[in-house]
Amino acid sequence: MAESEKPNEAxxxxxxxxxxxxxxxxxxxxxxxxxFFKIPARFGHVPVAEEPLGYDKDRRxxxxxxxxxxxxQAVDVVKTGAERLGEVTELFPQGRNRLFFGDCLHxxxxxxxxxxxIYIDPPFFSGRNYxxxxxxxxxxxxxxxxxxxxxxxxxxxLNARLYEMKRLLKPTGSIFVHLDxxxxxxxxxxxxxxxxxxxxxxxxxxxxxxxxxxxxxFANVHDVLxxxxxxxxxxxxxxxxxxxxxxxxxxxxxxxSDGRRYQLDNxxxxxxxxxxxxxxxxxxxxxxxxxxWSQENIDEYIASGRIIFTKTGKPRYKRxxxxxxxxxxxxxxxxxxxxxxxxxxxxxxxTQKPEQLLHRIISSATETGDVVADFFCGGGTTLAVAQKLxxxxxxxxxxxxxxxLTADRIARILAPSLNxxxxxxxxxxKKGESLFDDIVENPTLTSxxxxxxxxxxxxxLPTTGYSVEHWGIYxxxxxxxxxxxxxxxxxxxxxxxxxxxGSDPNIHGVKGNELLFIxxxxxxxxxxxxxxxxxxxxxIASRKPExxxxxxxxxxxxxxxxxxxxxxxxxxxxxxIHYIKLRLWPLAGEELKSHVTRKHPKYKDFFAFILPPxxxxxxxxxxxxMKYRFDVSEARSMNTGGKIINVQWDFDFRNGIFSATQGYxxxxxxxxxxxxSGFEGETVVExxxxxxxxxxxxxxxxxxxxxxxxxxxxxxxxKVE
Ligand SMILES: C[S@@+](CC[C@H](N)C(=O)[O-])C[C@H]1O[C@@H](n2cnc3c(N)ncnc32)[C@H](O)[C@@H]1O
Numbered sequence: 137m138a139e140s141e142k143p144n145e146a147x148x149x150x151x152x153x154x155x156x157x158x159x160x161x162x163x164x165x166x167x168x169x170x171x172f173f174k175i176p177a178r179f180g181h182v183p184v185a186e187e188p189l190g191y192d193k194d195r196r197x198x199x200x201x202x203x204x205x206x207x208x209q210a211v212d213v214v215k216t217g218a219e220r221l222g223e224v225t226e227l228f229p230q231g232r233n234r235l236f237f238g239d240c241l242h243x244x245x246x247x248x249x250x251x252x253x254i255y256i257d258p259p260f261f262s263g264r265n266y267x268x269x270x271x272x273x274x275x276x277x278x279x280x281x282x283x284x285x286x287x288x289x290x291x292x293x294l295n296a297r298l299y300e301m302k303r304l305l306k307p308t309g310s311i312f313v314h315l316d317x318x319x320x321x322x323x324x325x326x327x328x329x330x331x332x333x334x335x336x337x338x339x340x341x342x343x344x345x346x347x348x349x350x351x352x353x354f355a356n357v358h359d360v361l362x363x364x365x366x367x368x369x370x371x372x373x374x375x376x377x378x379x380x381x382x383x384x385x386x387x388x389x390x391x392x393s394d395g396r397r398y399q400l401d402n403x404x405x406x407x408x409x410x411x412x413x414x415x416x417x418x419x420x421x422x423x424x425x426x427x428x429w430s431q432e433n434i435d436e437y438i439a440s441g442r443i444i445f446t447k448t449g450k451p452r453y454k455r456x457x458x459x460x461x462x463x464x465x466x467x468x469x470x471x472x473x474x475x476x477x478x479x480x481x482x483x484x485x486x487t488q489k490p491e492q493l494l495h496r497i498i499s500s501a502t503e504t505g506d507v508v509a510d511f512f513c514g515g516g517t518t519l520a521v522a523q524k525l526x527x528x529x530x531x532x533x534x535x536x537x538x539x540x541l542t543a544d545r546i547a548r549i550l551a552p553s554l555n556x557x558x559x560x561x562x563x564x565x566k567k568g569e570s571l572f573d574d575i576v577e578n579p580t581l582t583s584x585x586x587x588x589x590x591x592x593x594x595x596x597l598p599t600t601g602y603s604v605e606h607w608g609i610y611x612x613x614x615x616x617x618x619x620x621x622x623x624x625x626x627x628x629x630x631x632x633x634x635x636x637x638g639s640d641p642n643i644h645g646v647k648g649n650e651l652l653f654i655x656x657x658x659x660x661x662x663x664x665x666x667x668x669x670x671x672x673x674x675x676i677a678s679r680k681p682e683x684x685x686x687x688x689x690x691x692x693x694x695x696x697x698x699x700x701x702x703x704x705x706x707x708x709x710x711x712x713i714h715y716i717k718l719r720l721w722p723l724a725g726e727e728l729k730s731h732v733t734r735k736h737p738k739y740k741d742f743f744a745f746i747l748p749p750x751x752x753x754x755x756x757x758x759x760x761x762m763k764y765r766f767d768v769s770e771a772r773s774m775n776t777g778g779k780i781i782n783v784q785w786d787f788d789f790r791n792g793i794f795s796a797t798q799g800y801x802x803x804x805x806x807x808x809x810x811x812x813s814g815f816e817g818e819t820v821v822e823x824x825x826x827x828x829x830x831x832x833x834x835x836x837x838x839x840x841x842x843x844x845x846x847x848x849x850x851x852x853x854x855k856v857e
Contacts, residue, residue: 167332188329190292197296207629208605215601236532238607240511244300252506257314270537271815305366320360331364338363343470376462400452494521516542536845547795609845623657642674655690662692684711747774748848769819773842780817789837
């Protein structure tokens, strides 16, 4: 693989193959169901579904969706100068956030348990006439997979995924599932079974659109969010909304000379308590009550004017409006509007959720540094908010366009372009002072107060970059560029093993009792005798005599090394060292496909090797002062049957980080093809440079996605005048 001259081949582990051999399904059992699910004996035998639909005690959901072990391929790593890496864990092996392109069921099966909050907004069950969001072939397949079996099919499809989500949650973790009237009631019953009835936390009603007339019924204007926890002790931080003007007028009636509004609050609480001295006068609390404060606090509040006296001499406490947290939020949310057509956050596809909604959810169930995941992330609303709030995150989507939109959205948070920063201030930033990174590292770089404040706030939050990782659909040309470490990780995954987290450098992975050694990435890297010796010693040091099994995986083994391994076993060293040879399979060949798809014929759809689209050049035509037309109509998908479905533009491309210019994240036209709706990338766009000095040189970049999961980019310098 790495350094291989044969990019059109895939890896085989001498018979083990890319698909793990059958083994017992694993994962937690579903919780014991509550007594009240049991039918009273007097009714005789009445069948009651106690298990989630599609669940099987022995196979879990693997009967319907067999497990397939494929490695992740990192196709992009976005890091910034000011990056402060998070803790390295099994979930975050690079200390960076992770964005996956693939079917979330299979991606989740490859991840370890350690998530604090999962929010999902899965495709709703709304019959077959679902409007495509992004138009990828994958997305189309996913929808036909979902609708195939009507409501039961949808429920089994979702249950298999909810089950994995439960496995991934920490004991204090929570899940919010965003649905609407079509299926929320069915899904709630299933969640009772998967998460446990007692782990239901709240059913939130979010008023999604303004109430409109509907002659036939009360208009359906809300979505439902089902909140469950992994155990009975989820994290929760109450949330508050601002008081309405009407409430302020009627409740905060007092106004200080400096204009501060206040209300007068009771000075007592229930339960008999002692008398206290108020401004030199001893006052008994009314019977059955006590004064709310200690004598010390009373003296302090009187001195500061917080306690005042009514005409009848009763003490009252001044509660200021500007110190009020607001009104506590309940389970009906009517104060969060949908993303409107003018909103800065709007990308331009249906179902985009407002950031304010995710802000409330994430703030209510997590703290700074916690891990938030969205496995149906769409345009990345959850992850953008998680990034802004200093949470670590995991994202996943089956559409490559959705992944590209999310990646771009996060990049814009990490390094807002010159344009975005300039809009925030009155004075122009000089050349070289534009990047957020620079400001974070050196807040004195710019005199602009707002930018500084933002930078200081940001500097208090953990800011890691992120990687974009493919599962199942691999970019052929990148397979040849793996580092030794990435290669080991890749081979480990192919073998169905876990990476070794211990400190012994001779052990690279573990599968059951077996310890693994993985040779170098080059096809010329053969395993040498001294490596066998060192590995054998490590196996002996780490395992009891009856468990000393070591597997060495590599492109080849030096004959002397092989001899050495045989001698070790022959001389009763109580260690077995086996060797597995790596082999490359032709990608185009049927052998590989049938090997992968023997478990499930549908798996052939999401197992593919692809090439990025070719973007030979960007055509540039000057239309007027600072105004240009850009043309990438020569861009082509390099994958058989593929077509370009989206184009993104960054007119201020810097530091190698692509972050699309606002309004240029999703450039596409809707196309009907044989009655089927789809998209075609808009390859010609116009743009007027506003905040650039005439005659300066800028770099522009264009990124295109095809409908088979390929993404390509072209950057070009130009002089603007
Ligand atoms: C309703 S949208 C999510 C929108 C998102 N909340 C936002 O604000 O942008 C549902 C997403 O689920 C994705 N999806 C559908 N099936 C999937 C699967 N099996 N695995 C991962 N993502 C999937 C779709 O591509 C789509 O982007």
